[in-house]
Amino acid sequence: xxxxxxxxxxxxxxxxxxxxxxxxxxxxxxxxxxxxxxxxxxxxxxxxxxxxxxxxxxxxxxxxxxxxxxxxxxxxxxxxxxxxxxxxxxxxxxxxxxxxxxxxxxxxxxxxxxxxxxxxxxxxxxxxxxxxxxxxxxxxxxxxxxxxxxxxxxxxxxxxxxxxxxxxxxxxxxxxxxxxxxxxxxxxxxxxxxxxxxxxxxxxxxxxxxxxxxxxxxxxxxxxxxxxxxxxxxxxxxxxxxxxxxxxxxxxxxxxxxxxxxxxxxxxxxxxxxxxxxxxxxxxxxxxxxxxxxxxxxxxxxxxxxxxxxxxxxxxxxxxxxxxxxxxxxxxxxxxxxxxxxxxxxxxxxxxxxxxxxxxxxxxxxxxxxxxxxxxxxxxxxxxxxxxxxxxxx
Amino acid sequence: xxxxxxxxxxxxxxxxxxxxxxxxxxxxxxxxxxxxxxxxxxxxxxxxxxxxxxxxxxxxxxxxxxxxxxxxxxxxxxxxxxxxxxxxxxxxxxxxxxxxxxxxxxxxxxxxxxxxxxxxxxxxxxxxxxxxxxxxxxxxxxxxxxxxxxxxxxxxxxxxxxxxxxxxxxxxxxxxxxxxxxxxxxxxxxxxxxxxxxxxxxxxxxxxxxxxxxxxxxxxxxxxxxxxxxxxxxxxxxxxxxxxxxxxxxxxxxx
Numbered sequence: 001x002x003x004x005x006x007x008x009x010x011x012x013x014x015x016x017x018x019x020x021x022x023x024x025x026x027x028x029x030x031x032x033x034x035x036x037x038x039x040x041x042x043x044x045x046x047x048x049x050x051x052x053x054x055x056x057x058x059x060x061x062x063x064x065x066x067x068x069x070x071x072x073x074x075x076x077x078x079x080x081x082x083x084x085x086x087x088x089x090x091x092x093x094x095x096x097x098x099x100x101x102x103x104x105x106x107x108x109x110x111x112x113x114x115x116x117x118x119x120x121x122x123x124x125x126x127x128x129x130x131x132x133x134x135x136x137x138x139x140x141x142x143x144x145x146x147x148x149x150x151x152x153x154x155x156x157x158x159x160x161x162x163x164x165x166x167x168x169x170x171x172x173x174x175x176x177x178x179x180x181x182x183x184x185x186x187x188x189x190x191x192x193x194x195x196x197x198x199x200x201x202x203x204x205x206x207x208x209x210x211x212x213x214x215x216x217x218x219x220x221x222x223x224x225x226x227x228x229x230x231x232x233x234x235x236x237x238x239x240x241x242x243x244x245x246x247x248x249x250x251x252x253x254x255x256x257x258x259x260x261x262x263x264x265x266x267x268x269x270x271x272x273x274x275x276x277x278x279x280x281x282x283x284x285x286x287x288x289x290x291x292x293x294x295x296x297x298x299x300x301x302x303x304x305x306x307x308x309x310x311x312x313x314x315x316x317x318x319x320x321x322x323x324x325x326x327x328x329x330x331x332x333x334x335x336x337x338x339x340x341x342x343x344x345x346x347x348x349x350x351x352x353x354x355x356x357x358x359x360x361x362x363x364x365x366x367x368x369x370x371x372x373x374x375x376x377x378x379x380x381x382x383x384x385x386x387x388x389x390x391x392x393x394x
Numbered sequence: 395x396x397x398x399x400x401x402x403x404x405x406x407x408x409x410x411x412x413x414x415x416x417x418x419x420x421x422x423x424x425x426x427x428x429x430x431x432x433x434x435x436x437x438x439x440x441x442x443x444x445x446x447x448x449x450x451x452x453x454x455x456x457x458x459x460x461x462x463x464x465x466x467x468x469x470x471x472x473x474x475x476x477x478x479x480x481x482x483x484x485x486x487x488x489x490x491x492x493x494x495x496x497x498x499x500x501x502x503x504x505x506x507x508x509x510x511x512x513x514x515x516x517x518x519x520x521x522x523x524x525x526x527x528x529x530x531x532x533x534x535x536x537x538x539x540x541x542x543x544x545x546x547x548x549x550x551x552x553x554x555x556x557x558x559x560x561x562x563x564x565x566x567x568x569x570x571x572x573x574x575x576x577x578x579x580x581x582x583x584x585x586x587x588x589x590x591x592x593x594x595x596x597x598x599x600x601x602x603x604x605x606x607x608x609x610x611x612x613x614x615x616x617x618x619x620x621x622x623x624x625x626x627x628x629x630x631x632x633x634x635x636x637x638x639x640x641x642x643x644x645x646x647x648x649x
Contacts, residue, residue, distance in 0.1 A: 114615050121565075272588075331572075339569055
């Protein structure tokens, strides 16, 4: 251990297509989950267990960010790597502000056109439009975030701390992970949170969600390899399977209320509410179980990863920041279209499918720009630390 | 080749043309809103023993409804669901004297409301308190834990003061779905209801059911008050059924 470098990186240039695939999948699922419930909603994993696409997303983002900027830190040093990370943070911040502008446009429209007496109370949410001086400043400070716009601010905060995380990882990866777990525990114990404007708190508590991000980074920097023994053991596999089935049965009682009385009350009282804000342990464990089974049954060199059918997913995963933002925008737009047309289930499903097609098409265009339109960029790419590979993605 | 496309286009067009009159016919007959609620949305494991007791003994039933602005329609209180609830209860329980008082706390969170509950109970001496809450908390994104402890304390205080409690959750409001995050508040109300064995009237799920079943167009941009009146009438009726079922009053009446 003493002789070996504290962190090890996989061979250069090899892209982990599984990461792209699942990040692309997470982006699609986040988009579908942001739309009003429709048929496609039944294909999202949150209906079959505790965790949802956000967990996948943050974990993979931690993994890829550590992979890319960890290499930059080894090759070019702390300062250069930090500078690159900060540039990425800036990009994400600008993307967030852009989305906020679109949101503001939507809200302003609804506020002026929609005055149903049934919803007098709910329309009070528009009151913030009366004081744009405060609201917009608070939005720029990331303290005012409308619903569905919580992931990017979380990502910004996590990325801001990435230089520190990487520096610690270079020193002792396991200690870093232990510190992260400690911060998670302290957060739960002392109820730490970041406040939001006008009141309330961050819907994704960065103090808790950092655990997934750091765990992703830890896996990227050699942890996954060291865990391979545990991952391939049948005991782990069976624990994961049993846990996933149990979680599925619990979720079933949410959607089929007739089954509600089967659940023992004692367990219900212990388990609920399953806290998303602070990344409930049940959610984290559910994600781990899913990830363990995925790694076991989907080998790195699975030929399907090269199949044209999975290409759209992988492309989306490779341009995650752009596609995430597009997904949030399309979700706004989808809500809007549904509200204006008051269509039925078919229109709902159609909008979801169109959204996914648009996301895939856009990912393809972006990748065409990278590889064909910006020839100059690809020639100078060898400097490493490419933000896109880091995926930043929200 | 071209003719194939033309044919296809004609067929599609014909399909649309035949579809349109059918829809128009449907719209032309203004049927009374059925707004049925499936049984599972109106069933509760919890009961209302004090209500059952009072009705059995033939005493007057005092109901107190505490709510926020979504428990009324501006300038149309007589059409709002509390009034409809009272009418439906009187209709279903003709032999019982029923009194209803409504206390609205507009723009007050659960925490700001629950302190005054006990005083209200002392003043009005109700058998049943129907507490509608959650909307203001969701709009202000109050910490769900704080929200939960507020309703928790409120429910305990009411039970200690000797009343039955029914909780009523948020309205389903599709137009503000991108702005108000309801799920944490819905979940926490369900948790409290389970912990204290209190029936929860799931207004959110019921209204969403109506919206999906096509009973109401809750996306409507109409400024008129008609939709609100019809929805409130249906909520009042569903709530009366919920209360009667939870208190098992149908059997009590027969005995």
